[in-house]
Amino acid sequence: xxxxxxYAFSFGPEGVCxxxxxxxxxxxxxxxxxxxxxxxADLGGQCRLCDKPVxxxxxxKGCTPFEKKLEIMEARDRALRSYGx
Amino acid sequence: MANFGITNSTAIGGGSVQQALSxxxxxxxxxxxxxxxxxxxxxxxxxxxxxxxxxxGTNGTPADNFLEFDVTRITLGTTPAGITTTxxxxxxxxxxxxxxxxxxxxxxxxxxxxxxxxxxxTTEVWYVGINQRASYRWVAAPGxxxxxxxxxxxxxxxxLSVRARSAAYTGTATVTTLIxxx
Numbered sequence: 001x002x003x004x005x006x007y008a009f010s011f012g013p014e015g016v017c018x019x020x021x022x023x024x025x026x027x028x029x030x031x032x033x034x035x036x037x038x039x040x041a042d043l044g045g046q047c048r049l050c051d052k053p054v055x056x057x058x059x060x061k062g063c064t065p066f067e068k069k070l071e072i073m074e075a076r077d078r079a080l081r082s083y084g085x
Numbered sequence: 086m087a088n089f090g091i092t093n094s095t096a097i098g099g100g101s102v103q104q105a106l107s108x109x110x111x112x113x114x115x116x117x118x119x120x121x122x123x124x125x126x127x128x129x130x131x132x133x134x135x136x137x138x139x140x141x142g143t144n145g146t147p148a149d150n151f152l153e154f155d156v157t158r159i160t161l162g163t164t165p166a167g168i169t170t171t172x173x174x175x176x177x178x179x180x181x182x183x184x185x186x187x188x189x190x191x192x193x194x195x196x197x198x199x200x201x202x203x204x205x206x207t208t209e210v211w212y213v214g215i216n217q218r219a220s221y222r223w224v225a226a227p228g229x230x231x232x233x234x235x236x237x238x239x240x241x242x243x244x245l246s247v248r249a250r251s252a253a254y255t256g257t258a259t260v261t262t263l264i265x266x267x
Contacts (some may be wrong), residue, residue: 001229004226005225006224006226006230007224008222009221009222010215010219010220010222011219011220011221012216013147022223023227023229024225024229024230024231026208028209029199029231029232030209030210031210031223031225031229031231032258033213070232070234072235073234073236073241074133074235074236076236077131077234077235077236077237
């Protein structure tokens with residue numbers, strides 16, 4: 001995978017037995033393993049606004065980057081704490 | 086942006102002993118914001134964090150069993166019921182990776198939870214199933230880390246929990262996590 005978002009490998013009793021690239025969904029922050037030679041459609045999709053990969057659960061649900069979600073959560077938290085809630 | 090390494094070994098001097106696995110998930114390492122008891126920097130501080138490296142395995146008698154590990158979002162809570170005995174509050178400077186950093190974590194750390202509370206449903210952000218004889222490591226590329234928000238318990242899940250379960254293996258599992266506070 002070009003520009004993989006991560007790398008995973010498992011070690012068995014006989015050494016490294018499995019290596020995979022991963023990517024992190026830009027909408028929900030979920031990590032998806034990329035199996036070698038798999039169909040790209042099985043991995044999810046590519047957000048055309050973020051231009052980053054998204055997981056199968058986020059395909060077709062619009063574009064709200066995870067960074068934006070974090071900012072919304074933190075702004076709401078700051079507001080509620082300022083109200084004493 | 087200080088980096089920290091947190092394991093579920095008790096060699097650090099805090100946390101509970103490693104818990105035997107069962108068919109339901111056990112939290113082994115939890116990091117996140119808590120309005121009640123943060124680390125030595127004081128209560129009520131909130132800071133965003135990133136989990137960028139996970140290494141999991143087992144330390145029981147080798148056998149062929151199936152284990153599942155995951156990372157899920159968790160709310161540590163205003164009063165972290167059920168986890169207070171394992172909340173590490175005074176040892177945060179022991180986790181720093183760079184001695185030149187301040188060393189104290191703002192986020193709360195919990196090691197080998199004795200009770201499962203605050204787990205946010207359907208928020209599993211990382212999952213792997215492996216043989217008991219194997220160990221597994223995931224490393225995030227910069228920008229692809231697992232992020233938790235700087236929020237209190239009132240609004241959203243402000244932490245991450247690394248958990249394990251197995252239907253057949255009843256020994257203990259190990260986890261090493263590397264995190265970065267923003």
